[in-house]
Amino acid sequence: MPITKSEIITGYEAKIKAVQTQIIQTRKLIDNLSLIRIALFLSEIFFFVLLLNSADNIWRTFIQILLLIPVFIFVYVVRKQSMLDKEIEYQKQLLWVYQNEFNILNSGINGYDSGTQYESETHPYTSDLDIFGKSSLFALLNRCSTKIGNHTLAQKLSVKNRPDEILQRQEAIQEVKEKIESTFSFRANLHGHDVNKIEEIKTQLKNKLGEQLNFVHKRGINIYVALVPYISGLLILAAIFLGSIFWKLFVLLLIVHTGVNVILGAKVNLVFYSFGGSANLLNSYASAILWTENQQWKSHYISKLLNLKTPVSQEIRSLSKVIQRFDARLNLIVGGVLNGLFLWDLRCCISLQKWHQSSSGDVIDALNHLGEFEELISFATTAYNHPDWSFPEITNQFALEAENIGHPLIPENLRVDNNFAVDAHSTVDIITGSNMAGKSTFLRTLGINMVLAYSGAPVCAAKMKLYVFSIVTYMRIKDSLNESTSTFKAELNRLKMILENVVTDNDTFVLIDEMLRGTNSRDKYLGSKVFVEKLMEQKTPALFATHDLQLADLKEKHHPDLRNFHFDISFTNGEMKFDYKLKHGPCTTFNAAILLKQIGLSLD
Incomplete structure (x- = not known):
């Protein structure tokens, strides 16, 4: 028996309550971890006081070991809390998606773009038929967060499509409708991000990045950056156990590295500011792309969208990891230490250059195809919400x-x-x-x-x-x-x-x-x-x-x-x-x- 509209609304209400419960539980976990961080900080102070008041014996050595334990646990807790922060952000976006569907079915208000930028009084029919703008067909249908998605949806509503393409699209929309439950997660991963930032990244990958990274192509730079962690580590150990001459060499190393960072700073900044701060965005987009890759698509129309050489979700996650490491420079203390010891910025640029050379050439196409999936999901969601409508x-x-x-x-x-x-x-x-x-x-x-x-x-x-x-x-x-x-x-x-x-x-x-x-x-x-x-x-x-x-x-x-x-x-x-x-x-x-x-x- 087909699902009714009232049952669909009830289903959205249940989903909203379930996600709200998840958000409350996740917040409790984050609060508990915050308390653990405070406890670890206090324990570190306690062990330090014990160290100051201990004699130079085996007990003192034991306390020194104890001093390291809270540090390691603290690092783990910070990483876990960071993961929960990302999870709660995703849950908030998923809640927004469900609430938006509930609102559309009850009040008619859609939180996505209404397409006013596509209004045209000179078009053969879009103005007269209320296709774009407030209270329009576009405003009813739209579930697109990306620019490509909005443009594709607008294009499908304003041009004459071929009969064979219409039939292929019917098949694709019906197939997406059958997977409607999983599309909400897809949409949550794309919603809430700066759409201009992903367009900048696509432009950077396509037209600029290769040229901007020319300065790291020299073999000598690559060899030195690969060896510098070992050089710094050996100098530190030598300075601790063998004397002051190695401390002087270590300081000289820091001065040289600082000079290198200053000389290459402008070139590094040019690369960084095209990607900086976008790790979470890329991870979300990679999750959305992974959804498209993991589905067993049967329709010819969707199969054409995924006609790529290799899956690219992992390639985008790799890029995200490089950018996440690159973002360390945003913390002046951490960035300063890492650049002084390991030429961190230069190291990240080399990693980015290797990624650019070895990654799939289909990354940009995959990012663009997200918008085309959004457009299909827009129609499929509307079809799901209106079971009394029919395919012509x-x-x-x-x-x-x-x-x-x-x-x-x-x-x-x-x-x-x-x-x-x-x-x-x-x-x-x-x-x-x-x-x-x-x-x-x-x-x-x-x-x-x-x-x-x-x-x-x-x-x-x-x-x-x-x-x-x-x-x-x-x-x-x-x-x-x-x-x-x-x-x-x-x-x-x-x-x-x-x-x-x-x-x-x-x-x-x-x-x-x-x-x-x-x-x-x-x-x-x-x-x-x-x-x-x-x-x-x-x-x-x-x-x-x-x-x-x-x-x-x-x-x-x-x-x-x-x-x-x-x-x-x-x-x-x-x-x-x-x-x-x-x-x-x-x-x-x-x-x-x-x-x-x-x-x-x-x-x-």
Whole structure:
């Protein structure tokens, strides 16, 4: 039995409570470790006091050994606490992911980007169909944290995809939907990071790092850096057991190393500041990539994304370890000691250069593919959250049929679904009706579901079958003071764009809501009539919403190429009632006179 929406919401609530419990438990562990660190510090002081007050005998030697034990335990505790800090950060991001899904299903608010940067009034349909921006389709779907993910999702919603690609994407989205439980962890690993930093790292790896590391290619430098830990260690031992001359040599070594660090400082900084502080980010991205590598993918579309020479999650973790060691220079005392003894910065640069030479050349591709997985997960999560939606049938024959189709952005308890189908040949369908009766919403309902269908996603309908059309709309036409464009001029520009699109693409589908509002009623009718007849002449299917009943009368002359539909109203005790149901034939009931009367204007 299919899972219901209420069960999905209950499932998210359970996940939220479980993660909240994990966070509380992890915080308790971190607090306990903090107490242990304090205890270790106090014990070290205690042993030091004992040492000061002990005689020079075997007991003193024993105390010296005891002094080392808290130090070793302290190092272990610090590492364990660091791991728990990372774990709690991951748990917080996972909690955010679950809470975000719960919010979307209850309040409609999505914490991911709404895609306002992709808004364009010149696009054939995205502005009219609410594809991008606040309260948009993008805002409903988006589960992308990376720039590539957002760009890919926007691209899939704004271009005409091929039928074979749509079918492949349907298969991929359904496969990801089956693995939906594991995708939340994937998303948690990617959320909460600086998206610009990973873009900088990709640019660095692709274009800059090799050149910046040229200074460590010299064989002599590599040999010395490899030997310097042994040289420093031997000098320290010799100084302790053999006398002051070796202390002087040791100090000289520190001075030489300091000079080397100063001379190479600018080059080292150039490398470091492209990567510094990004170890945790890379570890998280490596975990996300590891998820993609560990799944047994069957769909052809996803298999193409993973067509890499070798798994690269381990390569990214190796890079992360190098950067983590490099970050030691951020602590002036630790960095100073390490550079003085071991030329630490230079050592890290050599490790980075070796990684760059030996690592998989697919690292950048793998990082980019994370965004493409995010985009698929966006659709799969929406499909999971809406079990009543269905994957449409894509056909190679002229067709557009929908059963119980509704607007995906309207809450389920307020949405009214309709049935609709085009004829076997292209027609212009005139939709008339009163103000607020549902004409515009129906046009947007049909258009936005077509966009979903062409992206490979499920649609807000019980069933849908359609051919791959190029969608062109004419709905929200506005003037522009900045461009000195009147409403009428803007409408003409839009009409020109539609006509040009019809010429270049025979598979165009046109959605028009009240054409030529910026001119007088006579020219409006004549212009609309000519445009409708032009579409019929060119065999271009269209839905045309209008208040002008004269356009509905064109059916007498142009049957069967023109059909009439309408949305009507009913009156009960003087109140208007809308059922928002699409019906055949032209509208006969209008409400303008009633609405005017309600504000004090009566029509004779």
